[in-house]
Amino acid sequence: MTSEFAESHDELRAVARDLLGKAGSGVDWGHIADAGWIGLEIPEPLGGAGASFVESGLILEELGRAAATSRYLGAVLAVGALTALSPNASRDALLSDVGTGSVITALVTDSFRLERSADGVRLSGRAEFVPDAAGTDRVLVIADDDGVAVIVDACRLTVTEQPVLDQTRRLAVVAADGVELDEASVWQFDGDPAAAVQRLRDRAAVAVACDSLGLAEAMLAATVDYASVRHQFGRPIGSFQAVKHACADMLVHTSVARQLVGAAVSAVADGADASVATSMAKSYACGAAVDVVGKAMQLHGGIGYTWESGVHVYLKRAALNRSLFGSPASHRQRLAERYA
Amino acid sequence: MTYELPDEMAELDEFRAHVRRWCADHVPADWRALQTAATDDEFVAFQKAWFAELHSAGFAVPHWPRQWGGGMSVGEQIVLYQELAAHDAPRLVLAFVGIHHAASTLLVAGSDAQRRRHLPAILDGEIWVQGFSEPEAGSDLASLRTSARRDGEQFVVNGQKLWASGGMHADWCLLLARTDPDAPKRKGISYFMMDMTSPGIDVRPIRNAVGDSHFCEVFLNDVVIPAENLVGAENAGWQVAQATLGAERGMTMLELAERLGNAGFRWLVEECGRPRPDGSRPLDDSSVRDTLARFETEISGLRGLCRNVVEGHDTGAGGPADPSIVKLFYSELLQRITDFGADIGGLAAHTVLTKPMSSGWESGAWVLDFIGSWEWTIPGGASEIQRTIIGERGLGLPREPVSS
Numbered sequence: 001m002t003s004e005f006a007e008s009h010d011e012l013r014a015v016a017r018d019l020l021g022k023a024g025s026g027v028d029w030g031h032i033a034d035a036g037w038i039g040l041e042i043p044e045p046l047g048g049a050g051a052s053f054v055e056s057g058l059i060l061e062e063l064g065r066a067a068a069t070s071r072y073l074g075a076v077l078a079v080g081a082l083t084a085l086s087p088n089a090s091r092d093a094l095l096s097d098v099g100t101g102s103v104i105t106a107l108v109t110d111s112f113r114l115e116r117s118a119d120g121v122r123l124s125g126r127a128e129f130v131p132d133a134a135g136t137d138r139v140l141v142i143a144d145d146d147g148v149a150v151i152v153d154a155c156r157l158t159v160t161e162q163p164v165l166d167q168t169r170r171l172a173v174v175a176a177d178g179v180e181l182d183e184a185s186v187w188q189f190d191g192d193p194a195a196a197v198q199r200l201r202d203r204a205a206v207a208v209a210c211d212s213l214g215l216a217e218a219m220l221a222a223t224v225d226y227a228s229v230r231h232q233f234g235r236p237i238g239s240f241q242a243v244k245h246a247c248a249d250m251l252v253h254t255s256v257a258r259q260l261v262g263a264a265v266s267a268v269a270d271g272a273d274a275s276v277a278t279s280m281a282k283s284y285a286c287g288a289a290v291d292v293v294g295k296a297m298q299l300h301g302g303i304g305y306t307w308e309s310g311v312h313v314y315l316k317r318a319a320l321n322r323s324l325f326g327s328p329a330s331h332r333q334r335l336a337e338r339y340a
Numbered sequence: 341m342t343y344e345l346p347d348e349m350a351e352l353d354e355f356r357a358h359v360r361r362w363c364a365d366h367v368p369a370d371w372r373a374l375q376t377a378a379t380d381d382e383f384v385a386f387q388k389a390w391f392a393e394l395h396s397a398g399f400a401v402p403h404w405p406r407q408w409g410g411g412m413s414v415g416e417q418i419v420l421y422q423e424l425a426a427h428d429a430p431r432l433v434l435a436f437v438g439i440h441h442a443a444s445t446l447l448v449a450g451s452d453a454q455r456r457r458h459l460p461a462i463l464d465g466e467i468w469v470q471g472f473s474e475p476e477a478g479s480d481l482a483s484l485r486t487s488a489r490r491d492g493e494q495f496v497v498n499g500q501k502l503w504a505s506g507g508m509h510a511d512w513c514l515l516l517a518r519t520d521p522d523a524p525k526r527k528g529i530s531y532f533m534m535d536m537t538s539p540g541i542d543v544r545p546i547r548n549a550v551g552d553s554h555f556c557e558v559f560l561n562d563v564v565i566p567a568e569n570l571v572g573a574e575n576a577g578w579q580v581a582q583a584t585l586g587a588e589r590g591m592t593m594l595e596l597a598e599r600l601g602n603a604g605f606r607w608l609v610e611e612c613g614r615p616r617p618d619g620s621r622p623l624d625d626s627s628v629r630d631t632l633a634r635f636e637t638e639i640s641g642l643r644g645l646c647r648n649v650v651e652g653h654d655t656g657a658g659g660p661a662d663p664s665i666v667k668l669f670y671s672e673l674l675q676r677i678t679d680f681g682a683d684i685g686g687l688a689a690h691t692v693l694t695k696p697m698s699s700g701w702e703s704g705a706w707v708l709d710f711i712g713s714w715e716w717t718i719p720g721g722a723s724e725i726q727r728t729i730i731g732e733r734g735l736g737l738p739r740e741p742v743s744s
Contacts, residue, residue, distance in 0.1 A: 241724075248730035
């Protein structure tokens, strides 16, 4: 993996931790836009940084570490869709506005349908659990246009918030029942449409894996801190092998997850087929994160089970991440298709 | 993470093509068959011949400094071991302690004279064994009791060593012995090179759970070691051992992970594709496919960890517990994979009574591989010890109160 931004990764990470640390769980959208995070992958002529998914992945990981509420996931997925399109004036204008944070977007990765008739183009479909779709200015939808995948910049969709136990994420049901479209809002992919759609879905899965990696590492760090200061039987509980060895296993799992997520992020950023690396990273990191956070709750003892400790916030987010954009079992099923 | 410049990548591609051609020409096609049920003499002869073959290609000691016959970059070593694994080349078993542990000890703590005496000899086939563990000093190695009493310009050694792998074939032994019985236990140990032809050495093979006898007990009865064979300062042996104990691990682990990811996983999928007596295939069972995908994913993560360790070691960016993380994860993954192979292989797997010598830790003889996997979770710091190291050095958790 090569990136001209490699040297600035540490700095980007440090800035992100600082900003998210100060913000607490809710991050102001203006701060995220001002930090340039939305525009990381937007080409420089359109006001972005011209970086890659590697850099977005780093921010996603930090948002997970902070269990932050933001619209960043929705925005990153939408930017991925827009940068995959053949350039045109209205797309460029939208990308530019998205980068500054003045237009808020989200992406529906499930496929809707276009129906063409004498009186125009209509869009139909329904998707659940769409990240950050509620309260946006524009929702982008992947649609099937007579066998060819396209991106639709849709208006008049029905967007209904979908409450989930994890209070740090905003999910929504997006529906269209024969919504009339302007032909100009149907955008073509640059290159093979089917491959582009696959890349967008892989990208979404890897984005969530980044989040799970960050939140697992945060809970490991919190557990190590707690086990080092909490005393029972006259010594820190972290000096007991049962606790120490459990923490060691948490580190092993997050270390393996970091390798797999890093490989998947690189594969997505390189623009080649990332399906194998994606399924490995998504299934492992999101599964391991639930185990790690569950162990964090256990090792925090009674205090870890309280609402106030906040461990439950991470556990709910980890469990939601595991189910978003493909369960571990479904990703492993995709891997297993390669076994003869 | 390393960022390779384009010309370095092109050079590595060229080197990879070179290793591939060499493997195609030199890896004996029938070695697995020849090494299955081989006698001890056949095993030793084969190991020595394969070592000489690798040496003539410049592949035997790539990690040594150039002046002693090595000098490959870490990038080249990674490519070399990836390709040897991908071509299912035989493993260097007999030469292992010599080219890794003895060499790294001499390079870190040995004198010039010691290096000149032994490094070229190792390339000529000198075999080494490690004499560390004892009956009462396993995980707690520092409590070892074998004594070396100074007598002028020589030491007289008495005691018993255990788990000395390959001891009956060794020319030299890396020996830890207590030279100051009154000092605290880590401050009274010295590090020696012991000539295995010295009078007073009795080597007795121990049959292990798999049925092999490569582990040995070594009884030492008034064995004389010249003082010139002391490595490092007298009573500083524990520190020498600490500095060199894990030195070889990174690239070795990378090779084993690559083997697991190449032939190892392929054999497992093949095993699952073999029809059972009723005609059904395990591979058509969704839970089997799920488990295979889980293993493939974990192997992929392991390979990434290993690359990370060797590159981190090279650039100084590695974490203090990285080698332990790799050793622990590999050992337990190997055990789970071979267990699964044995389960899937069913009763038929129990009729495979021998596995090829000189192979990796997974050979497709699943039941033997499974039993043999404890040779990874127990020696070299048992999994419990690794978890303690990871907790204390990797995470900074408080140590256990020391009992005096």
